Amino acid sequence: MKKNSSNTPVIIAVVIMLISFAVSYFMLIPNYRTTNEKLALAQQDLSTVQNQLDALQKTKADLDDLGPTVDQVLVAVPADVDAPDFITELEAMTAKYGTYLPTVQLSANANGNVDLAFSATGSFSDMTSLMKSVESDIRVMNIESMSVSSNKDKMTVSLQIEAYKR
Amino acid sequence: MDQNNLESTAEPAREKTGLDRFAHLTPSIGGGFSDSRDQDISKASTIDDLIQKPVEPTTDQNASTLAFAKNRDDSGKDKSKTESKFPAGGSKSASPSKEGGKNDDEEFMPFEDKKSSNIGLAFVWIAALVAVGGAIFFYLIGNSAVSKLAEVNDQKNSVSAQVSSSTYSDVTAKAAGFKAAVEKMSQAKADRFPMSDFLPQIYTAIDKNVTLTSLSLSADGKLSFSGTTNSYKSAAEQLATLKAWQVNSQTAFGGVTLDSYSQNISDKGAVTVPFSISGQLNKTVFTSPVNITTGTTATSGQTVTTGNTATSGGSL
Numbered sequence: 001m002k003k004n005s006s007n008t009p010v011i012i013a014v015v016i017m018l019i020s021f022a023v024s025y026f027m028l029i030p031n032y033r034t035t036n037e038k039l040a041l042a043q044q045d046l047s048t049v050q051n052q053l054d055a056l057q058k059t060k061a062d063l064d065d066l067g068p069t070v071d072q073v074l075v076a077v078p079a080d081v082d083a084p085d086f087i088t089e090l091e092a093m094t095a096k097y098g099t100y101l102p103t104v105q106l107s108a109n110a111n112g113n114v115d116l117a118f119s120a121t122g123s124f125s126d127m128t129s130l131m132k133s134v135e136s137d138i139r140v141m142n143i144e145s146m147s148v149s150s151n152k153d154k155m156t157v158s159l160q161i162e163a164y165k166r
Numbered sequence: 167m168d169q170n171n172l173e174s175t176a177e178p179a180r181e182k183t184g185l186d187r188f189a190h191l192t193p194s195i196g197g198g199f200s201d202s203r204d205q206d207i208s209k210a211s212t213i214d215d216l217i218q219k220p221v222e223p224t225t226d227q228n229a230s231t232l233a234f235a236k237n238r239d240d241s242g243k244d245k246s247k248t249e250s251k252f253p254a255g256g257s258k259s260a261s262p263s264k265e266g267g268k269n270d271d272e273e274f275m276p277f278e279d280k281k282s283s284n285i286g287l288a289f290v291w292i293a294a295l296v297a298v299g300g301a302i303f304f305y306l307i308g309n310s311a312v313s314k315l316a317e318v319n320d321q322k323n324s325v326s327a328q329v330s331s332s333t334y335s336d337v338t339a340k341a342a343g344f345k346a347a348v349e350k351m352s353q354a355k356a357d358r359f360p361m362s363d364f365l366p367q368i369y370t371a372i373d374k375n376v377t378l379t380s381l382s383l384s385a386d387g388k389l390s391f392s393g394t395t396n397s398y399k400s401a402a403e404q405l406a407t408l409k410a411w412q413v414n415s416q417t418a419f420g421g422v423t424l425d426s427y428s429q430n431i432s433d434k435g436a437v438t439v440p441f442s443i444s445g446q447l448n449k450t451v452f453t454s455p456v457n458i459t460t461g462t463t464a465t466s467g468q469t470v471t472t473g474n475t476a477t478s479g480g481s482l
Contacts, residue, residue: 013291020301031308032308073348075349146365146381
């Protein structure tokens with residue numbers, strides 16, 4: 001009876017020690033490792049997202065620095081060519097130089113842009129001015145081909161234009 | 167009789183006192199005591215006499231008494247006086263004491279055992295405390311990691327919300343559109359042939375006695391020229407003029423040929439010679455006056471506002 005009672009503290013201490021070891025080894029340490037792995041992944045994701053945000057902020061700052069140029073460029077090369085608007089714009093352009101549009105034809109080309117064919121009649125200077133207007137329009141357009149027929153004071157110009165879109 | 171037996175037999179006697187206890191011992195001792203000792207007991211007239219006898223066991227422990235008896239040799243000499251005070255090799259020997267206290271087995275020897283066992287116990291408890299401390303440590307750093315993970319996740323969610331917000335989604339779309347537009351403008355600049363500049367220049371290359379009937383320039387640079395003049399010689403001179411035509415100090419036409427010509431004489435005797443010339447235009451000589459603007463600042467200079475500055479931002 002005496003020996004048993006004197007061993008009780010030892011047994012209690014050993015039990016506490018074993019329980020502590022078991023809890024640490026089987027629960028706390030694995031949990032800590034798992035949490036640390038998740039933390040590393042989360043930090044990596046955070047870094048990636050933070051980099052994206054930094055890039056976006058820099059992009060926004062760059063666009064802000066460019067100011068109205070960005071909008072001008074976006075208008076110059078529109079996402080799509082709206083046919084009615086485009087024809088109306090051309091008509092206004094030709095009317096400005098006293099010419100008119102007998103024919104207009106729109107079609108998509110292989111470059112992803114829009115081909116526009118039209119003819120106009122007027123004086124030589126008017127036709128030259130018209131071509132200059134086309135080339136200097138806010139929309140980016142190139143005159144691909146030209147056909148001129150002259151009849152005394154009047155000349156008829158047929159132009160094939162490529163209008164760029166993004 | 168070994169020590170254990172001594173203890174077992176001594177246990178019940180501890181609770182007894184006085185003569186009753188002694189009287190109980192007397193018959194059980196048997197030959198352990200000398201006859202003279204039995205006689206002394208029988209001669210005792212009072213309890214005091216009995217207690218005052220030096221050879222009589224006064225201890226309240228039967229074990230001590232028995233040990234005392236055992237340690238006495240036949241001659242009555244007390245061996246325990248020398249052996250019990252200096253026990254050798256941890257051997258257990260019971261020795262009586264006059265004061266009737268505990269014997270040496272319980273007081274002296276267990277002291278060393280307790281000392282060593284106390285140290286061992288302390289080590290065990292220290293180990294247990296270290297284990298508990300370790301568990302608490304892992305619990306705390308685990309909790310810290312969990313809270314840090316939650317914090318990082320919160321930050322990530324916050325930043326993700328900002329990235330996916332309408333502000334930055336618009337920025338992304340705008341930047342992508344801007345980049346595509348700039349690329350298209352660069353392509354347009356490379357492809358552009360300044361037709362508005364070409365037309366007046368080609369007119370300068372037409373001789374005065376030649377009337378232009380039609381002129382066509384295809385996208386690949388093939389030029390067809392038709393006109394009328396008044397003689398074959400004039401038609402030939404026009405051919406020579408076009409062959410020699412230079413733009414920006416470079417020959418503009420290559421492979422110029424007189425495709426057809428004829429002579430018509432009217433009723434009034436007027437001679438007309440219609441002819442046609444074809445050739446390949448070198449478009450590159452016309453590239454210098456190219457203007458591509460955004461429309462608002464169209465000038466005759468070489469300002470090309472293709473928005474190339476926008477590409478300076480690497481993120482675009």
